[in-house]
Amino acid sequence: MNGSAGGDVKTALCLSLALLLTGGCSVAYPTQWNARATSAENVDATPWVVYANTPTSWESRDGQIQLRSTRHERLSGMGLYRLDLEFEVELVGPSGRIITCRTEPTGPDVPSSRFGCWSGPEGERLRLWIAPGEDCPSRDAGVMRTQTSPACWNGELTFEGDVIRLSSGHLESTGSPVGYITWVSDEGELLLAANIVAEQRIQVFGGPSPVPDRLRRALLPLTVALHHWRHAS
Numbered sequence: 001m002n003g004s005a006g007g008d009v010k011t012a013l014c015l016s017l018a019l020l021l022t023g024g025c026s027v028a029y030p031t032q033w034n035a036r037a038t039s040a041e042n043v044d045a046t047p048w049v050v051y052a053n054t055p056t057s058w059e060s061r062d063g064q065i066q067l068r069s070t071r072h073e074r075l076s077g078m079g080l081y082r083l084d085l086e087f088e089v090e091l092v093g094p095s096g097r098i099i100t101c102r103t104e105p106t107g108p109d110v111p112s113s114r115f116g117c118w119s120g121p122e123g124e125r126l127r128l129w130i131a132p133g134e135d136c137p138s139r140d141a142g143v144m145r146t147q148t149s150p151a152c153w154n155g156e157l158t159f160e161g162d163v164i165r166l167s168s169g170h171l172e173s174t175g176s177p178v179g180y181i182t183w184v185s186d187e188g189e190l191l192l193a194a195n196i197v198a199e200q201r202i203q204v205f206g207g208p209s210p211v212p213d214r215l216r217r218a219l220l221p222l223t224v225a226l227h228h229w230r231h232a233s
Contacts, residue, residue: 028150030167030182032190038206043220045200054231055200058224062217063093065224072232081143083233089117089221096217099126101225104138114138114152117225126218128166130155148175157183159218164191166226181226183219192219196227 045055046064053072058065071086086102097119105116111132119126130136136152137143146152155166162185169180179197184190190207202223211219 026172027178027180028170028172030169030180030193031165032167032182032184032188032207033169033180033193035190035207036193036205037190037208040195040203040205043202043204043224054228058202060091060204060220062220063091063096065221066090066092067224067228074232080140082139085115085229085232087225087228089225089228091217091221095213097126097221099218099221099225101229103229105129114146115229117222126157126159128155128157128222130166132156147177150175150177153177157222159215162186177230179227179230181223183223191215192223194223196223196230199231202227 041061043058043060043065045051046057046059049055049057051057053069054067056067056069058067067087067089069085069087071084073082073084075082084103086100088098088100090096090098099117099119101115101117103115105113105118110116111129112134113129113132114136115130117126117128131152131154134149134151136146136149138146150168150170153168153170157164157166164186165184167182167184169178170176171178179195181194181196182190183192189209191211192207193205195203195205204220204223
């Protein structure tokens with residue numbers, strides 16, 4: 001260890017991945033992960049599009065998903081860690097939507113949150129908060145505690161009046177997050193699941209029942225937003 005929070009986080013991630021690949025750790029899968037009822041649908045990074053940190057263009061069966069970054073600042077070293085992101089995600093098309101996302105969002109009626117996304121007038125139509133109200137530090141030495149706290153990677157989505165839970169998988173031995181996520185209704189039904197481990201491919205799975213197109217076209221860009229945030233971290 002070199003004493004820096006950024007170095008500690010990177011080391012923890014590497015160790016977690018090594019343990020996972022060698023079978024040294026078991027995964028606690030997100031809520032309703034085993035309820036996946038369809039084979040994987042691939043959402044792939046658009047070929048030949050240059051990007052700096054994570055892909056900025058994706059191809060899905062619902063259309064192209066584009067990501068436009070307006071701020072990407074990462075500080076790591078000498079005991080300091082900071083990640084400041086702000087970007088938009090859009091599912092291109094006449095019925096698509098533009099979603100704005102930001103680390104540590106602030107504003108009226110915005111809870112304490114590590115990361116959030118919203119769209120619509122004043123964010124009323126769609127709002128996603130990661131670990132709202134939880135003690136999940138985003139900066140400096142406190143990041144290590146967040147990195148090993150499973151609750152810090154879950155979230156709550158409000159979509160047109162309905163509440164949807166975001167659940168994240170983690171390593172049972174360390175609590176470190178693993179790139180498996182599920183979107184589950186407030187009644188406990190799986191709506192969509194995704195594998196966001198790889199850099200240039202997202203695997204999407206349906207639930208027992210098809211979701212309305214309007215909801216699916218919100219969950220897909222939100223999943224891309226979470227992929228960008230996690231890989232940027």
